Amino acid sequence: MRSTSSIIRTRRTARTARTAGTARTVAAVAAGALALSLTACGGTSGDKKSGNDRSSGGGGAETATVTLPRLNGAKLEVAAVWTGGEQANFKKVLAEFEKRTGAKVTFVPAQDPIINFLGSKVAGGRPPDVALLPQPGAIRQAVEKKWAKPLGPGAREQLAKNYSRGWQDIGKVDGKQYGAYYKAANKSLIWYNAKVFENAGAAEPKTWKDLLTTAQQVYDSGVTPFSVGGADGWTLTDWFENVYLSQAGPEKYDQLAQHRIKWTDPSVGDALTTLARIWSKKDYLAGGPNGALQTEFPTSVTQTFTGGDQPKAGMVYEGDFVQVNIGETKAKVGTDAKVFPFPAVGDTAPVVSGGDAAVILKDSEAAQALVTFLASPDAATIQAKLGGYLSPNRNVPDSAYPNEVQRTIARALIDSGDDFRFDMSDQAPQAFGGTPGKGEWKALQDFLKNPGDVAGTQAKLEKDAAAAYGGGS
Template sequence: MRRTLRQSGNAGERVSRAGTIRAAAALVTGALVLSLSACGGDDGSDSGKGAAGGAAKTATTVKLPKLDGTKLEVSAVWSGVEAANFKKVLTEFEKRTGAEVTYVPAQDPIINFLGSKIAGGSPPDVAMLPQVGAIKQAVEKKWAKPAGPEAVAQLKKNYSPGWQDIGKVDGKQYGVYFKAANKSLIWYNTKVFENAGAKEPKTWKELLTTAQTIYDSGVTPMSIGGADGWVLTDWFENIYLSQAGPEKYDQLAQRKIKWTDPSVKQALTTLAQLWGKQDYIAGGADGALQTEFPKSVTQTFTGGDQPKAGMVFEADFAGANVQEAKAKIGTDAKVFPFPTVGQQAPVVSGGDAAVVLKDSKAAQALLTFLASPDAATIWAQAGGFLSPDKNVDLAAYPNAEQRSMAKALVGAGDDFRYDMSDQAPQSFGGTPGKGEWKDLQDFLKNPKDVAGAQSKLEADAAKAYGG
């Protein structure tokens, strides 16, 4: 759903050394700088074409069975543009197999939605789960079925071991990470930066200086989609990973240290340096808490040279909302990597994994298809999408920014950290109005109460993890 690139806290995780994280961060930074300086007015209109204007490869690389007359249901929390683009993928599966696939929109948290469907005897055949913790819960509840040999073969062929591992529970493959995200980006309105004489910051201190420069020019510096708690967890995770380092990050993700740890205090105190300045946030804390993620992006790129805010933090998928605002990526809107807070810049990733709930030939065939570059290429051409599949032709991505982000994602290999809240039990890290989402919303409202925020986070984590 919602990620410095990170590794799962589940079985099979690896603790990356600081040097590899720096290398991954440098790769992202370099790719973005090159793309943004080179692309000019590339707004994504060359969909399906590579940098040289040629068509992306569309050859069939995976064999699928004939499934004439078979009906399948697939559920995900995607809506709007995301849902429309995913349906294009499902339509291609229908063409190749003869199956009939129905997309069933799910509510967040999807585990609760699936629970009601299963209780009613009508679960979807396949579900797209946006958290590592949700996959684990689905397995524990005996809802999820293991991936078949054909899907596993596609994963081994197309995915790095790290992306395979985060779809495993107790060493067995269940999830296929179809959609990935780079959640260490800040988008900015180029007119605002030009008018203010602001520069892209590389460090947290420089970000605060840039924010003040934009504020002095008459524009509110930052837009925050605080109504969606996951946005706030991403803020914390980027700061924590950069400041505390990857080993501490893993320890907090695995609950080997508590939320009352001094490293959490330090990260929240740093976060409060920005969140505590109400004039820096569009609408102040109250306004931010009533602003959902899509609006936090669009209001940054509408209103000419007097938008609601000059910058907005979030992942590559914010590009779809930038385009909704009729802004051209690369000219009206640009991005810079999340600034370095500690010794290294953060590089956080997340994604959505396909999991089979009703084991059948058709459901396993869809899982196999989603593990192939054929499926990922379709959405890549539509934009607003990154795939961890290393065999997706970069020419499939519609603009220079997305090609650079995809290259950095795949190029990082296994040197990443996965979204911490998405590794947690859903009751703590993935439920509106509860757990970490609610606690950080409360902290946004009162960023002076660091100790109180830590106490709430620890109490809710203990409850969710069972101690």
């Protein structure tokens, strides 16, 4: 399912731009950083009877492109792990669906891992109607457990019109469409405090060696180079995946993602050793390793862009969705907060990404209508205008994105062809790649604390992977 040539990933709370405010950065991102894909065509026109002739409330789509049924009296629950601004913005999308259909939609905050959260809901006889699942592996599990229901013709029609074949395929299980990817993310970005770089005389790095030089310049200027949200283990898997893809190459990446090679393979050791060139330098991490392990993702962002030119750190690694958290500070994206593509460790810079897919758990006309809406340009355009969001839907206009940084990311996403790889840990069984305190998340947290233990970390990763994948490679 993701054996082509880039990577994508959206994650949990933060899940949810890419290039900075200078022309040089924008060109770099547009030219090669985002190798995500999409092609599609236009939508259908709405009609007055269905309520689809209005301009969307809250800055939504100007013209409805999807016809929705009247659902007066219908009640729906939608579960996702989104919090903060991400959740608030999604609720505005749900509010537009309510206006158009007359249905009532309740957002249900879920906990990670969401598959376990859903399991408890199913066991109690109260599953949500629709869930947003952040991993292809979770979609497959929901299908195998007979929780997920196939998407109907309306949703499939929107997918065919608005999404590339690749984005459709990653929502399928055994050839049947179960997921509609509502949201995407580029996770090969490093954001930086522009004033810190200016004071340090630092330039945006192109290679890992350049990154180390830049980090030393920032350190010498009196600012800690990196903020790391190590309390959320998924951020550490993203660090590893970028290094591994660039250093080991796409073929090895595919093999490791499918556990066709072991985590004790020398290529894994090489990537961990490369990571240790930053993680082993205590003074390079805000709060040192122990502080990083107590820092949640949102804080890792905000502490990079508060404090003027003396923040707790000069740089923070993560995806386009970092903009949501930057928005909680006084910093402005493109001026105070800038971004560069994750530097090349090997011959080619990595592009890691992912997405959140809408999956139906209680089949009904209302649930099918909601997923149809989420697969349309109308829904995505509303959230795009609110910022901190990237859609794999080709028919969301560039103008929907609120700044040039996001417009550049969106164009690169759509124009980059139909090849991409999905985030490695999201492809893994949940027990290994998506559970707090276990598997890859825990092993990399332990490695951040003790980056000298490369062999021990590999052994732990392989033991947990073999158990999760059903034994061996």
